[in-house]
Amino acid sequence: MDVRVVRIDEGLPLPSYAHPGDAGADLHTGVDVVLAPGERALVPTGVAIALPDGFVALVHPRSGLAARHGLSIVNTPGTVDSGYRGEIKVMLINHDPVEEICLQRGDRIAQLVVQRYERVRWVEVETLDDTARGDGGYGSTGGFTGGTPASA
Numbered sequence: 001m002d003v004r005v006v007r008i009d010e011g012l013p014l015p016s017y018a019h020p021g022d023a024g025a026d027l028h029t030g031v032d033v034v035l036a037p038g039e040r041a042l043v044p045t046g047v048a049i050a051l052p053d054g055f056v057a058l059v060h061p062r063s064g065l066a067a068r069h070g071l072s073i074v075n076t077p078g079t080v081d082s083g084y085r086g087e088i089k090v091m092l093i094n095h096d097p098v099e100e101i102c103l104q105r106g107d108r109i110a111q112l113v114v115q116r117y118e119r120v121r122w123v124e125v126e127t128l129d130d131t132a133r134g135d136g137g138y139g140s141t142g143g144f145t146g147g148t149p150a151s152a
């Protein structure tokens with residue numbers, strides 16, 4: 001599927017898949033960023049896209065940067081609506097307790113996953129059908145060894 005992309009920042013690459021079979025196309029930071037421990041920053045990626053109706057692009061963290069540096073995204077996954085024509089931005093956050101994170105313009109900071117979505121009609125009713133799960137959630141089936149349900 002072709003998706004139209006405008007390169008707002010001409011010095012930056014378009015989103016790109018590192019390998020065939022990758023779900024996420026990497027996004028690049030348009031600016032140098034230094035994040036102190038716990039600090040967040042809204043970072044421009046230099047691109048704007050026009051998704052077809054019925055598709056959404058989700059902005060996911062990159063696992064390598066998360067594992068090595070504690071870099072994540074505040075609102076992960078970010079939602080880029082099909083009607084959005086502005087620059088895609090990424091709300092980065094440094095979860096490392098002590099180390100700052102230094103990113104340079106052009107570094108790959110996040111990945112964009114394009115998915116189909118459904119729009120539904122919300123039909124108000126008085127009651128919902130019974131299910132095996134019912135209203136159990138938030139750890140109702142147990143957690144890890146030694147863990148307790150959130151409601152305990």
Ligand SMILES: O=c1ccn([C@H]2C[C@H](O)[C@@H](COP(=O)(O)OP(=O)(O)OP(=O)(O)O)O2)c(=O)[nH]1
Nearest residue numbers: 059075077078079080081084087088089090091
């Ligand atoms: O990580 C993100 C998340 C959102 N957006 C852009 C595209 C999206 O279509 C728009 C609005 O996002 P969202 O609906 O998540 O934000 P909101 O706080 O609900 O703002 P709005 O009132 O504009 O919908 O902001 C990004 O560029 N990056």
Ligand SMILES: [Mg+2]
Nearest residue numbers: 079080081084
């Ligand atoms: Mg919104």
